[in-house]
Amino acid sequence: MKELSKRTAGFTDSVIRRMTRISNKYGAVNLSQGFPDFDPPKEILSRLAEVTKEDFHQYSITWGAQNFREALAAKQSHFMGRKIDPDSEIVVTCGSTEAMMAAMMSVTNPGDKVIVFSPFYENYGADTILSGAEPIYVPLIPPEFSFDTDALEAAFRQNPKAIILCNPSNPCGKVFTYDELKIIADLAEKYDTFVITDEVYEHIVYEPFKHVYFAGLPNMWERTISCSSLSKTYSVTGWRLGYVIAPPVIIDTVKKVHDFLTVGAAAPLQEAAVTGLNFGDDYYANLQKKYSEKRKLFLDGLDTLDIPHTVPQGAYYILLDISEFGYDSDLEFCEVLARDVGVGAVPGSSFFKEPENRYVRVHFAKKNETLNEALNRLADMRKKIAVKK
Incomplete structure (x- = not known):
């Protein structure tokens, strides 16, 4: 059999989507793949229900x-x-x-x-x-x-x-x-x-x-x-x-x-x-307000736990600094975090071309109760993840 395409030789599967599968495997709160766990606007869903009975198939x-x-x-x-x-x-x-x-x-x-x-x-x-x-x-x-x-x-x-x-x-x-x-x-x-x-x-x-x-x-x-x-x-x-x-x-x-x-x-x-x-414009103003409140909730929680992190200016992602744990592989750290702490994250190295191993990415596009549960689990992170010598 002839060789397959060379252009994909350096590819892996998506690390982001892989971390969702790992989160599901361990029952972790999935803060890896960036999707919300709350519903779209009810007006859109109501129209979708109508569309199923109309001629748009x-x-x-x-x-x-x-x-x-x-x-x-x-x-x-x-x-x-x-x-x-x-x-x-x-x-x-x-x-x-x-x-x-x-x-x-x-x-x-x-x-x-x-x-x-x-x-x-x-x-x-x-x-x-x-x-x-x-x-x-x-x-x-x-x-x-x-x-x-x-x-x-x-x-x-x-x-x-x-x-x-x-x-x-x-x-x-x-x-x-x-x-x-x-x-x-x-x-x-x-x-x-x-x-x-x-x-x-x-x-x-x-x-x-x-x-x-x-x-x-x-x-x-x-x-x-x-x-x-x-x-x-x-x-x-x-x-x-x-x-x-x-x-x-x-x-x-x-x-x-x-x-x-x-x-x-x-x-x-x-x-x-x-x-x-x-x-109208009010929808986008309310969207910004909603995410601003979620950002504050999650950042305040991380500060209380003394977990170092970036402060996003936009979007809904935060990079947590995991340097203190001494892991050579941030992918390994994320697997341990999902398994032992119950929180899903994405290894930061998958986003950097430079040799960067100190960050993991989490997101806050979740219900407040989901974010609070994640923070509750992260409170035990230092007890459950041993520092590598």
């Missing part, structure tokens, strides 16, 4: 149902500060995962280079490699996770085709300031580079930080491919409804890539989700 338009794209265009035009054309500037995808892959395959050729900030969501490196491109990693420096401008420009000097920008960032919760984004924008313009954004946490940002849409920066609309999804905003991670927003010349190519990747997103779910896209 066959293919929708490949790049998204008309009413979904129109509702999405209205919402994003409002928040992005630019009128979005639902017919020529949007492609609806099967989650932001496909949106990112479609964007990558639309702008890169085999042998191209792509800048990726580290730490990074695990798919970005894989997307780059699957596209036949080569990642160039630029470190974000803890604890603020800012970047060194000289190091970033050194990466741009390698003539990359694109840069991936996750804002707010998974896993570190970094929200890039306007000034930081302007530095990236100026370099992208200077070196003629596409910018692929992942803005799935666009509505989960904590005061005083503000989310700035990269496509809204001066001269950036023409070179920006904005990717996002409904997953986190409406607590429907299993619905897999994402989208790409970009100028028509880019969207024309994204449509073709998307068509041959997945044909189209689920028609009944698009119809039900229109209800959420039509929510």
Whole structure:
């Protein structure tokens, strides 16, 4: 038998999804994979119940149902500060995962280079490699996770085709300031580079930080491919409804890539989700308030337990510093944490290109009682996990 594809030789299964399986195995509170344990808005669920009895069970338009794209265009035009054309500037995808892959395959050729900030969501490196491109990693420096401008420009000097920008960032919760984004924008313009954004946490940002849409920066609309999804905003991670927003010349190519990747997103779910896209500003204000309260609950609990941690500016992830336990493998630590303490986390090394072994990632997109139970279990962490000599 001939050998299989070389491009996947360095891949493992998703460490994030693996930790969910390990959490389930040991009955741990799963703070690893970033999905909520509370329901989506009842208005969306009520509409879904109606849709099951209506005629939305066959293919929708490949790049998204008309009413979904129109509702999405209205919402994003409002928040992005630019009128979005639902017919020529949007492609609806099967989650932001496909949106990112479609964007990558639309702008890169085999042998191209792509800048990726580290730490990074695990798919970005894989997307780059699957596209036949080569990642160039630029470190974000803890604890603020800012970047060194000289190091970033050194990466741009390698003539990359694109840069991936996750804002707010998974896993570190970094929200890039306007000034930081302007530095990236100026370099992208200077070196003629596409910018692929992942803005799935666009509505989960904590005061005083503000989310700035990269496509809204001066001269950036023409070179920006904005990717996002409904997953986190409406607590429907299993619905897999994402989208790409970009100028028509880019969207024309994204449509073709998307068509041959997945044909189209689920028609009944698009119809039900229109209800959420039509929510007013109060929904997003309440979402921010809800997550701000959960962040405070969990961070206060960690402080009481004297567990060192990062403080996210956006998204809902926290990196716990486990240096005191002396583990050479943060994956081993996470397995012990799930088995002996009963809390699921993700080894931080899966997000860093640099040799980093001091962090594990947890999240707080859970009911308050779930977070309190996790904190109760973490209170015994030092008793149940021995320090390695």
